[in-house]
Amino acid sequence: MSGQIVNQISDLIRKGQLKPGDRLPAERELVTTFGVSRVTVRDALRVLEVMGLVEIRVGSAGGAFVTTPTPDVIGETLSNMLVMRSFEPEQIAEVRLVIELGIFALVIERITDEDIADLRQMCAESKRKLSAGEYDTKLSMAFHGRLAAAAHNPAISMLSESFSGPLAMGAMRSKEVRRNAHKKTVDEHNEIVNALAAGDADRARATLIAHLLRGRDAADGTQRLLGAGSRRR
Amino acid sequence: MAAPVGNELFTRVSTARASADVVAQIHAALESGELGPGDRLPPERELATQLGVSRVTVRDALRVLEANGLVAIRVGAHGGAFVTAPDTDHVSEGLANLLMMSQVSPADITEARMVFELGSLRLVCERATTEDLAELTEICDRSEQALRQGTFDVALSAEFHIRLAQSAHNVAISLVTEAFQEPMLRSLVKAKAIDPHMGDPGIHEHRRLVAAIAERDVREARNVMRTHLGRTARRISSEKPARRTASG
Numbered sequence: 001m002s003g004q005i006v007n008q009i010s011d012l013i014r015k016g017q018l019k020p021g022d023r024l025p026a027e028r029e030l031v032t033t034f035g036v037s038r039v040t041v042r043d044a045l046r047v048l049e050v051m052g053l054v055e056i057r058v059g060s061a062g063g064a065f066v067t068t069p070t071p072d073v074i075g076e077t078l079s080n081m082l083v084m085r086s087f088e089p090e091q092i093a094e095v096r097l098v099i100e101l102g103i104f105a106l107v108i109e110r111i112t113d114e115d116i117a118d119l120r121q122m123c124a125e126s127k128r129k130l131s132a133g134e135y136d137t138k139l140s141m142a143f144h145g146r147l148a149a150a151a152h153n154p155a156i157s158m159l160s161e162s163f164s165g166p167l168a169m170g171a172m173r174s175k176e177v178r179r180n181a182h183k184k185t186v187d188e189h190n191e192i193v194n195a196l197a198a199g200d201a202d203r204a205r206a207t208l209i210a211h212l213l214r215g216r217d218a219a220d221g222t223q224r225l226l227g228a229g230s231r232r233r
Numbered sequence: 234m235a236a237p238v239g240n241e242l243f244t245r246v247s248t249a250r251a252s253a254d255v256v257a258q259i260h261a262a263l264e265s266g267e268l269g270p271g272d273r274l275p276p277e278r279e280l281a282t283q284l285g286v287s288r289v290t291v292r293d294a295l296r297v298l299e300a301n302g303l304v305a306i307r308v309g310a311h312g313g314a315f316v317t318a319p320d321t322d323h324v325s326e327g328l329a330n331l332l333m334m335s336q337v338s339p340a341d342i343t344e345a346r347m348v349f350e351l352g353s354l355r356l357v358c359e360r361a362t363t364e365d366l367a368e369l370t371e372i373c374d375r376s377e378q379a380l381r382q383g384t385f386d387v388a389l390s391a392e393f394h395i396r397l398a399q400s401a402h403n404v405a406i407s408l409v410t411e412a413f414q415e416p417m418l419r420s421l422v423k424a425k426a427i428d429p430h431m432g433d434p435g436i437h438e439h440r441r442l443v444a445a446i447a448e449r450d451v452r453e454a455r456n457v458m459r460t461h462l463g464r465t466a467r468r469i470s471s472e473k474p475a476r477r478t479a480s481g
Binding site (some may be wrong): 010013020043046047050051052053068069070072073074076077078080081083085086087091092094095098099101102103106153154155156158159162163178215 | 260263264269270291292296297299301302303317318319320321323324327328329330331332334335337341342344345348351352353356384403404405406409438472
């Protein structure tokens with residue numbers, strides 16, 4: 001029952017008839033419109049909230065408001081799927097490889113001084129954290145996210161962000177998270193940025209490929225993914 | 234626990250917080266493998282007693298898990314809350330929502346799709362089976378027939394691209410490809426870019442793609458795909474009105 005309400009409302013949102021910021025009719029009204037109980041309406045709103053389509057605010061100016069979903073919601077579902085073994089970490093890693101290698105030509109073409117400055121700063125912070133023994137895989141994810149943002153395409157950023165959380169989880173599972181591995185990660189990030197700053201596309205790309213492959217050799221087929229034609233864009 | 238707001242002495246007790254706690258406990262059981270797909274959760278009443286929370290809270294937690302695709306509620310004599318693995322539609326729908334609602338321009342979506350489909354082609358060329366190739370050819374046949382009869386629909390093109398992605402034999406790749414279809418179609422409609430003749434070169438290119446994949450010729454496959462998707466990209470980006478933000 002609540003499923004039908006969810007479908008109707010999410011359809012209106014997708015078609016743009018309801019836009020982010022819009023307030024849904026009051027619960028009471030929804031009860032009358034849909035001809036269902038208040039509990040059912042509440043259930044439906046809760047589901048929409050979890051889907052990231054609606055935000056419930058309490059208080060006098062409260063109500064259910066349409067919001068823009070974030071990549072976190074997708075990342076969470078993907079993580080759940082990993083937990084439930086709907087697919088393996090290697091498959092997520094493969095998607096990331098497709099995305100990161102695919103967008104690199106765009107990154108090289110569009111990267112700005114500001115992008116480079118941000119990436120540099122992230123590398124410096126990673127180094128600090130590393131020597132303090134506080135390095136976290138999240139820092140690496142953030143670096144890759146920022147690198148993807150240098151493609152200057154929001155659709156690509158969203159895709160990349162959606163897949164970064166679950167990968168961190170896969171990495172944790174494959175126990176790749178050792179101190180030496182971290183050091184290598186940070187060094188390679190640094191080298192990628194230096195190559196990009198120097199406008200050396202070939203070196204940047206070669207380093208990225210080596211970086212992405214390292215520690216993921218367990219991923220079947222990954223090596224071959226980078227076979228013959230990869231130099232052609 | 235929370236500080237009083239305004240001139241009210243008490244703040245609302247949040248069911249959401251208690252239910253998030255319940256969700257977290259069930260999550261932990263899933264992660265440790267104590268609970269797995271097909272398992273049935275204890276009845277609401279029992280869960281409420283065990284966890285020391287109200288039934289309303291349990292209900293709310295179950296809704297959240299249901300919305301996450303982790304639990305399916307079945308009614309009837311053998312009903313209850315059953316653990317399930319989220320299906321891939323769940324993610325592709327979510328991604329499609331994300332792309333459509335975030336004011337991303339159609340040109341950006343096309344570009345992202347191009348990057349992704351071109352990138353996955355290498356895997357397709359490597360892993361496509363005889364069965365995959367036969368089914369792709371079958372879609373081409375159907376499309377041609379539809380074109381001759383004047384019943385061609387872009388849904389057929391979407392079907393081809395989704396089936397192609399499935400030939401990479403990675404569920405995660407299929408679901409991303411699927412996620413791009415709906416926003417794509419929508420922007421094509423917006424740009425009024427669908428004309429009755431658009432299917433013709435498209436189908437021809439689909440056939441050439443299948444041939445290249447059968448030959449495991451990654452380079453050729455990528456060249457064909459680039460031309461193929463490039464035409465769509467140009468159609469979309471040449472339509473200025475499509476750049477307008479959500480015109481409803």
